[in-house]
Amino acid sequence: MSYAIADDPVETSLRRYASRPMVAIYALIVAGSWLAWPWFAFNSFALGSATKRRELTLLAISILGSIALAWGMFELVAIGVIHPGTQLLLARLGVATFKIVLACQIASLQRDAVQVHIYDGAAIEFHLPVFHVGNAIAMLVLTTFSDPLIRVVLEGVRV
């Protein structure tokens, strides 16, 4: 039996479907969190990341935090503290920034697992077609939801 180093990823049958976390970050920026969040979660399992629990916890914080922030934002709009227009756009950017900061944390944890895989000779792909398709259908996905709160939670940085 070999000695396990703290950041050694676990071998998984899904590894060849794992992506570089940078693409999930791009997906969050361009397409939205509807694509990036499941991508990060899948990547955690596919990479067999040693920090999987931390990644999934950060993901949960990101989802719940975004919902709370978006809800708070619309409550402030309802009572007239935030006015539609520039103020609302800035508030939406605030929600997006919260999502992106947490996504950076998740991505940097996954990057360590990717580096170990690459160092061991495995190829971790970018899987860009998923990103391109996601980008192409982003508008379609977001307009499916009529509730503005869900849209703010699921949209990307390009508000």
Add this chain to the structure above:
Amino acid sequence: MNGQVDALVTQAALARGSFNWLESIELLREALALDSTHARAHAELALSLVEARRLRAAEREGTLALGYATAGDDASATAHAHYALGAVHAAQRRPIAAWAHCERALATSAMHVDARILGAYVKDQVGDATAALELARGALALHPDDPHALAVHAVFQSRIDVAVADASIQRALTLAPLDPEVNLAAARIALAAHDNIDGARKHLRVVLGRDSYHREALSMWLAIKGRTEPVATHLWRLGLWMRRTIDLEDYAVICAWMVIATLASIIARHVGAVAIANYLRYAWVVFFAGVWIARYLSTSFDAEVNGLPG
């Protein structure tokens, strides 16, 4: 079994010395599978993981090494564990913590030459040139034929006596002609003491051949370039920064770029510059284009570093 573990640790240290970190890590895995409480094996693993840029794991292995060495009351292993943790902190750019471990390594075993060498570089980083020179002299006195001791001595001695420094660096280069640390020292001396651009370039090529993102080697290369081609230097600097951002996946830079562009777009719309606001919405395209340009610029950089026509 202890003899087998010790042999594996020695083999791993030799593999690390010849820049074969993957082999070193595998040998240490074998060693630790036989004896998971072997302090020196944990310390060596920490040092190999630093080279492989697995700094979180390296810190854990260094901490384990220190724990087992202290529990086993083994002064030599304790000093080595402190040295390993010092190397981890130096790689994490935490010079104060790195020096604290070097100091404890030297307090435990004054004969630890690597702790002296690391301590000299760390002391120089925090601006204490006198202490750096003293540590370098101490390292050389302990091991007059250690290429790294010769190199560190040459670097700090070159500030007061170039002839002595030249003798040290020539000896180091004879002993280890392809060692990055020795070549970096040779480049520093060639540039600072002799203003020998070609000599410095020759040594920097060796360093960048081992690690194309070596911060100090890149800075020196760009400083040389800046003397003759200031415009090209700025473009290269930008190209290398972008390449580094993408290759090392620096998410904070990419995300900050997008958030700032979006903020600028909102402000532009607010002040009525709708056309600018619309352009700014496509900042991510600009970023991708920048990545493409950076690839081109860094290819010409690589060509020059490798001595090929750019």
